[in-house]
Amino acid sequence: MQTITGKTKLLGIIGDPVEHSLSPVMQNAAISQLGVDYIYIPFPIKQQNLATALAGFATIGVQGFNVTIPHKQAILPLLSEITTTAKLVGAVNTVWYTEKGWKGTNTDVIGFLSPLKSLARNWSNIVPVILGNGGAARAVLVGLSELGCPKIRVVGRDQDKLRQFQQSWSNSELNASIDVYSWDKLPGILSETELLVNTTPIGMFPHNNYSPIESNLWEKMPLNAIAYDLIYIPSPTQFLKEAQEQGLMIIDGLDMLVYQGAAALELWLQQPVPAKIMSQALKQYLGL
Ligand code: NAP
Secondary structure (H helix, E strand, C coil): CCCCCCCCEEEEEEECCCCCCCHHHHHHHHHHHHCCCEEEEEEECCHHHHHHHHHHHHHHCCCEEEECCCCCCCCHHHCCEECHHHHHHCCCCEEEEECCEEEEECCHHHHHHHHHHCCCCCHHHCCCEEECCCHHHHHHHHHHHHHCCCEEEEEECCHHHHHHHHHCCCCCCCCCEEEEEEHHHHHHHHCCCCEEEECCCCCCCCCCCCCCCCHHHHHHCCCCCEEEECCCCCCCCHHHHHHHHCCCEEECCHHHHHHHHHHHHHHHHCCCCCHHHHHHHHHHHHCC
C-alpha cells in the first residue's frame, strides 16, 4: 500500500453512479507498480454539479480524470480543447489539465483497437458489422475507420436513432462510409463480414444466457471471421461462446477496458505504463 503524503497527486474518475467502476482497481495497481506519487479516486458527481466539480478539480490541482456515464457528452462544452478523436466520437472519457484549461480525448478508440492491431488482416477489404448504435458504437466506428475499413455497417433497432446516427457523421472527417440496417436485415449481411462487433448490452451479467444474435446465424459467417464483444463480464459471453463453437476467433471487452485505461494513464504521467499489471489486477479482482 502506497503512502499518501501532502505531495501525492490526484487522478480519478467522475460519473454517476461511479461506485462500480473498475478503473480505480487497475489504475492504482499500475501507479503502485510504477512507484509514482499518484492516487486514483472515484468521484460521484451529479449532472447538475459537473461545472462546479471541474472548477473545484482545477482549484485543488487534480491532474486528470476519466469520465463515465452520464458525463461523457455533457462535459464537452466545459473543456477548453478536445482532440480530433474525441470530436469524431462526440464524447470524452479522459481529461487532463493544461495551461489553457481542461483538455479532453477519447481513449476508448485505442482500447477497442488494441486486440485488433496485432492481427494480420487486410482491413481495407473488410466490411465490419457493428451491432448497436449507442455511445460505444461511435468509438468502435472511429476505430474501424482508423484501421482502414472503407465501409462499416451498423445494425440498430430504432429507425429514428439509426438515421440520426448516420447523419451525425455526414459532415465529419471520418474516412469510412456508413450503412445502417434494421435487425431483420442482419442474416443477409453476415456472410459478407469478417468482423462482427457487439456493442449492445445483451448478454451482460446477470443476463448471461442471452446473445444479440440467434445461434443459427453463426453458420452464415466466414470461418476466418472475428466475433468481438465489448462486454467483459461474463467472459466469455453467450455471443462469444457460440462464435467459438462455430470455430471463429473471439475477443472480449477486457482488453478494451484495460487499454483505454492504460492510454489515459500514459497521457497523465507522460511515460509508458504496465498494461499487463492493470489486466492482472482486474482479472484478480473479478475472479477471472
Ligand atoms: P448505450 O449508449 O446505451 O448503447 C447501447 C446500444 O445497444 C444502443 O444502440 C441500444 O439501442 C442497443 N440495445 C440495447 N438493448 C438492446 C436490445 N435488447 N436489443 C437491441 N439493441 C439493444 O451503451 P454503450 O455505452 O454504448 O455500451 C454498450 C455496451 O458496451 C455495454 O455492455 C458496455 O458495458 C460495453 N462497453 C464496454 C467497454 C469496454 O471497455 N469494454 C467500453 C464501453 C462500453 P437503443 O439506442 O435503441 O436503445
